[in-house]
Amino acid sequence: MAQVTIGNSEFDRDTAVVRRSPGVYDAELSAGWTIIHAVNGGYLLALMGRALGDALPHPDPMTVTAHYLTASRPGPAVIRTEVVRTGRTMSTGTATLVQFEDDGTEVERLRVLAAYGDLDALPDDVRTTAKPPAMPARAECFGADAAPGGRPALPGSSAITARLDVRLDPATCGWAVGAPSGNGEMRGWFGLADGRDADPLSLLLTVDALPPTAFEMGLKGWVPTVELTTHIRCRPAPGPLRVSITTRNLAGGFLEEDAEVWDADDRLVAQSRQLARALLD
């Protein structure tokens, strides 16, 4: 088996974009990254991130905001980018992802506003007070096949679970056996199933890859993302990542999900927050 590397992996092939003209890219949304009713939002974000990384003069996403407008479907898509500003150390751009109905009508799926920079050019100064999440060793966490009777019964597709190696902290797995903790917390180890190491683009996938905290809060309905903002703070080291997601405020039919991603060197490599709808049942 050929070695899987950054640039030569399932994730890289499925997030590839082909430049059609300056700033315009063709993409193919893979059915391999669907979950329940939708193409995974983090996968879509990584695809947009790849297009913006080509369109902008700086290589790495530093802060990326995505608004999810309509549900994407596997199949062809077009990404159009606009360079908003080019600075010395950072540049800013927008991207829109569109798909086409059978009658040719264009429908926008996603709108992104992002700033890119060069993570390798940042100073080494670290004065963080953040600590990695307390969670059991990877071997003591639960993979997608560990729940009694196989994976928890979710309606629709679970294709993405075959592409991810997510192992959840047992303390945040109660939902899968009908006994949610009631806490707005979800924690787990994250890797890509084929062993590809993390990079800034795959971190855009990582922040939206765990089950919704709402499941542990006893909600059973889907939790569609309205807006997701991710800050990539550091290039991740090789090895497994730890992801900790918390929700403090479920109110008025909306909730926030704050994610932190830690690498094998105990560096906080990404922070994200999303506003999601809680479809109460």
Next chain:
Amino acid sequence: MAQVTIGNSEFDRDTAVVRRSPGVYDAELSAGWTIIHAVNGGYLLALMGRALGDALPHPDPMTVTAHYLTASRPGPAVIRTEVVRTGRTMSTGTATLVQFEDDGTEVERLRVLAAYGDLDALPDDVRTTAKPPAMPARAECFGADAAPGGRPALPGSSAITARLDVRLDPATCGWAVGAPSGNGEMRGWFGLADGRDADPLSLLLTVDALPPTAFEMGLKGWVPTVELTTHIRCRPAPGPLRVSITTRNLAGGFLEEDAEVWDADDRLVAQSRQLARALLD
């Protein structure tokens, strides 16, 4: 003295926009909201928020992301909006704020991507686990004139301090007397100086109105905002607001500032996060 109300106050007058054509607005950036070298970022955001509230079919900002591109100056500005999507309960739009150089060159200051909804139409369901910040009563907190020798010496303008009624928790005021705590925390009571009550638009100002947490972390330089995302979660009740800002990760010359805003009814009315540059000295 005429009663100050929402719609008839200094803040409302200084964030007024005049529709020039569909989606395009004239504005006048007031010198009254400058701090140190810049027009306050939250004031600019409120101005953009007002234009978007006119351009979109829904009244209230629910999630607003702003990228700060170049330093705004007091004086004329133009805001151009675009409606991205109109849904039943939410709509999405973008806005750009531009100013003009003496030779007529247009320079973009700010780019915004936002979703609007109707806060009054949200269900009453509240399952929040968030608690208001622990801080002393308002009378025991420090206003801008309380530091020894008057307000702390900041270079440049402090015009905005006359328009705000910010009273900082003494525990986060060490920076003002040369003894920063070293913690990435800033807390205070917030009001508008003329007594105008809060609304969703003024919350966009509130999230960026306290001194930077970086001051309490011992940094003396300016902390320019790269990107600021604000979620408005609830219409605020009349009365003073409490604001709590925390920074967990100062690394690589960047830091995040997470703000929570609580109203007099102990409701979490806004959450924001910004990515800022730490100009290390």
